[in-house]
Amino acid sequence: MAANGDAMSARVVLVLDEDPGRGERVAGALEVLDLQPLSMHDFLAGEAAGDWLAVVLGAVHSPDLLERLFDRLSGLRLRPPLLLLPGPREGLSAGRYPETLLWPLDYPLRREQLDELLQRALARHGESSTARTPLPNAPGPTGNSAAVQRLRRLIEQVAGHDTTVLLTGESGTGKEVAARAIHQLSRRRRGPFVALNCGAIPAELLESELFGHEKGAFTGALTARKGRFEIAEGGTLLLDEIGDMSMPMQVKLLRVLQERCFERVGGNQTIRCDVRVIAATHRDLEAAIRDNRFREDLYYRLNVFPIELPPLRERSEDLPALIAAILDELERTGRGRVSLAGDAIAALQRYPWPGNVRELHNLLERLAVLYPEDQVRAADLPAKYRPQIAVVDSEADERAMLGSVFATEPAEPDPVAEMAEAEAERAMLRARDDELPEAGIDLKEHMARIEVALIRAALARANGVVAHAAQYLGLRRTTLAEKLRKYGLDRDGTITDGELTDEVA
Numbered sequence: 001m002a003a004n005g006d007a008m009s010a011r012v013v014l015v016l017d018e019d020p021g022r023g024e025r026v027a028g029a030l031e032v033l034d035l036q037p038l039s040m041h042d043f044l045a046g047e048a049a050g051d052w053l054a055v056v057l058g059a060v061h062s063p064d065l066l067e068r069l070f071d072r073l074s075g076l077r078l079r080p081p082l083l084l085l086p087g088p089r090e091g092l093s094a095g096r097y098p099e100t101l102l103w104p105l106d107y108p109l110r111r112e113q114l115d116e117l118l119q120r121a122l123a124r125h126g127e128s129s130t131a132r133t134p135l136p137n138a139p140g141p142t143g144n145s146a147a148v149q150r151l152r153r154l155i156e157q158v159a160g161h162d163t164t165v166l167l168t169g170e171s172g173t174g175k176e177v178a179a180r181a182i183h184q185l186s187r188r189r190r191g192p193f194v195a196l197n198c199g200a201i202p203a204e205l206l207e208s209e210l211f212g213h214e215k216g217a218f219t220g221a222l223t224a225r226k227g228r229f230e231i232a233e234g235g236t237l238l239l240d241e242i243g244d245m246s247m248p249m250q251v252k253l254l255r256v257l258q259e260r261c262f263e264r265v266g267g268n269q270t271i272r273c274d275v276r277v278i279a280a281t282h283r284d285l286e287a288a289i290r291d292n293r294f295r296e297d298l299y300y301r302l303n304v305f306p307i308e309l310p311p312l313r314e315r316s317e318d319l320p321a322l323i324a325a326i327l328d329e330l331e332r333t334g335r336g337r338v339s340l341a342g343d344a345i346a347a348l349q350r351y352p353w354p355g356n357v358r359e360l361h362n363l364l365e366r367l368a369v370l371y372p373e374d375q376v377r378a379a380d381l382p383a384k385y386r387p388q389i390a391v392v393d394s395e396a397d398e399r400a401m402l403g404s405v406f407a408t409e410p411a412e413p414d415p416v417a418e419m420a421e422a423e424a425e426r427a428m429l430r431a432r433d434d435e436l437p438e439a440g441i442d443l444k445e446h447m448a449r450i451e452v453a454l455i456r457a458a459l460a461r462a463n464g465v466v467a468h469a470a471q472y473l474g475l476r477r478t479t480l481a482e483k484l485r486k487y488g489l490d491r492d493g494t495i496t497d498g499e500l501t502d503e504v505a
Contacts, residue, residue: 012051013118014038016069017058017085022107026056026085029109029332033118043069052080054121056105059087070096081121108333112180120190140181141174142325143318147310151178158305159185164257166302167280169309172358175280176238178309183236188276191235196228199244206249208265211256217266229262229273236276242302243283243294254298277302312353312360319349322357326364336368343378351385374481379465452487455480459489 013030015037017023027037035053044065055073060066066089073079082097083105103117140155141148158165159182167175176195183193201209208217212227228237239245245253256262261272279302288294312319323340331337340348353359363385367376378386454473462468470480484490 012036012038012053014043014052014055014080015058016040016043016055016060016065017087018061019059019087022058022085026058026109029114030056033115035118040065043072051076051078054080054083054118056083056085057089058085060089073097081117083117111329111332116180116184116189116193119184123190141177141309143315143321145315145318147315148318151307151309154307155181156185158182158307160187162186162188162276164276164302164304165278166304166306167278167309168285168306169282170311170354170356171282172356173309173311174357175309176240178307179236179238179278179280182278183276186236186276188235192232193236193238194228194232195238195240197240198249199241203246203249206245207252210249210253211262211264213265214267217264221266224264227262227264229256229275230271232275234274236278238278238280240280241282242279243281243285243288247293247295250295250298254295254301257298257301312356316349319360320345322360323348323364326361327368330365330368335365336372338364338368338371338373339375340367341375341377344376344381347378347381347386377465379463380467448487451483452489455483455487455489 011034013035015023015026015030017026017040023040027039030037038052055069057069079098079101081101081103083103085105085107103120105117106113141151155178165179165182167178169175179195180193183189196209198206208221208225208227210227210229212225212230213221215221215224239253252262256273257277260274261270263270285294285299285303289296289299312322323345327338327340348360348363355362363382366382367380371380455469458469458472459466461472466480466484467477470477473480475483
């Protein structure tokens with residue numbers, strides 16, 4: 001597993017973590033990013049030769065292990081950053097390694113943070129080795145529709161310049177995702193990316209959030225504090241929901257954009273800043289100007305390079321790719337695992353998505369909770385996402401509609417359903433017969449056959465939709481799913497493991 005040459009060593013990341021499960025998960029995430037992870041076993045076996053892009057350092061209880069690591073690092077021509085996972089590290093004392101190369105890494109891993117740290121490490125490695133290979137799958141708009149391709153071209157065109165960008169579009173279209181993509185494609189990618197939602201901060205606190213404050217500047221200011229402009233120095237500052245900023249704050253922001261300097265609240269020292277500003281809003285700023293709610297001079301200062309993000313309803317062909325990406329993220333972050341059948345995806349492609357990608361993300365996370373480790377069909381979706389479904393006024397009407405939510409005309413008689421219901425009726429009649437046969441009866445098998453017959457009838461009436469069949473039987477969906485597994489039944493009621501026997505019953 002040794003790395004040979006600069007091109008290969010620029011992709012190698014050493015993972016040292018005495019928590020083997022976590023180490024394996026980190027290594028898997030690095031492989032997804034097309035990097036080459038080296039394990040603690042490789043390091044101890046002496047197979048970790050060559051330079052490293054970075055070292056992911058987790059829990060290390062052995063001081064000898066860290067001693068070997070630092071001895072090895074001292075021999076490298078370019079010291080890599082240490083990406084510090086939460087955990088104890090015996091022997092990593094202050095001053096042991098340059099503080100500028102100690103980069104905290106959250107766990108569970110966040111794709112955006114890991115991408116950003118590795119981009120910084122790769123750019124730093126490139127300064128010495130001239131190998132500036134970009135990481136694949138960098139954050140950005142997902143999909144291949146014409147609208148997304150236009151959006152990518154605009155992002156790539158403006159990323160190389162320090163031009164101020166104004167991102168517009170409906171709420172939930174992914175404006176922060178676009179801003180991060182601009183940052184990571186720019187020369188500022190080694191610097192921080194800082195986002196501030198101007199609409200979420202009270203007007204009286206926004207000045208302090210942006211510019212910082214000195215100790216004693218106001219009640220509660222017990223210490224001096226940096227603002228977002230200082231924190232974003234050398235990088236990118238995203239001012240989200242800029243249209244919600246108060247008029248007095250707009251004047252102060254305009255001065256910073258014009259003069260590239262500011263003072264902290266309660267201070268008199270002028271601080272110069274080198275920050276790229278990206279603004280975003282879902283509001284119509286030109287209408288706000290006409291209503292005297294937004295300054296025209298600030299609008300022209302921000303609107304140097306406008307990018308409008310398309311709503312999801314205008315790029316429905318991207319929905320399968322978006323669903324796959326979001327489901328992968330949910331599984332990776334431990335928020336559930338679920339899959340969508342083709343008819344469910346087709347139904348979602350016909351929905352207008354007023355909440356855009358944010359609404360899609362929320363729906364998929366809800367489905368992952370409702371149907372864990374299961375496949376969701378169109379009929380399992382919440383009512384408003386299903387096609388051709390009428391509004392019902394009563395519980396009785398809703399029950400009457402179950403099993404026919406996709407019908408556009410009266411359904412033909414289903415012989416399979418009729419046979420299943422007839423079998424269920426015969427089973428019930430046999431169950432009511434209180435005469436015990438002369439030879440006796442296997443009660444367990446007899447009751448199992450009745451249960452299977454009723455489950456088949458419910459599935460037939462519900463067109464194979466487990467959730468609806470469960471309602472017919474007065475069961476929870478998970479309980480019915482467990483019974484299907486117990487008896488080896490498919491959704492259409494057929495037994496997959498052969499005829500019912502005493503053992504499966």
